[in-house]
């Protein structure tokens with residue numbers, strides 16, 4: 001396929017998967033029309049990049065469904081000047097979307113080979129405001145904290161305590177919280193030091209494995 005074909009598929013993805021399901025934030029829609037999702041995938045499945053599903057990226061991990069990326073991003077209410085922490089880099093696609101919409105993105109991946117691939121891909125495309133770190137993201141990044149926004153893109157039994165500590169007052173955290181094989185998308189806002197939760201769509205993510213997530 002040619003670059004223009006991918007662009008057409010990407011526009012179609014926005015028109016058929018995102019707008020009809022209620023994604024309204026114009027900046028999110030623009031980013032989803034722009035970021036070349038197919039480049040974050042193994043070549044053998046690029047032709048499926050703009051389909052309405054999560055897809056395998058190796059190491060038993062997945063790149064999230066476009067709609068889920070859009071919903072989570074919209075819930076973050078990014079205006080452009082935020083410092084964002086993502087836990088679960090995976091392919092790096094969500095990080096690229098965040099990089100379009102925020103000032104600075106720190107993204108942590110526990111599987112070193114995925115972190116390397118994502119970093120290379122983000123660099124090739126030209127993102128200069130994303131930092132990929134290979135480590136256990138449940139601990140966060142104390143030396144870069146506090147963050148205006150935190151997004152966890154793996155399923156967690158609870159919002160990890162260290163991440164709550166690293167969220168700014170008035171900040172927003174979005175994460176799939178629940179059981180190992182089914183979760184609810186939770187948005188927490190930090191108000192007077194306490195996380196006030198809102199519950200959104202049911203979802204299924206791969207597990208967050210680490211000190212403050214699942215044990216293995």
Ligand code: SAH
Pocket residue numbers: 061062063064087088089090091092093094095108109110111114135136137138153154206207208209210211213
């Ligand atoms: N946001 C990704 C999708 C992530 S899939 C994308 O856009 O492609 C979830 C990722 O979280 C997997 O790559 C998995 O290895 C990673 N992960 C699981 N536990 C983690 C942890 N404790 N710290 C950092 N990454 C973790």
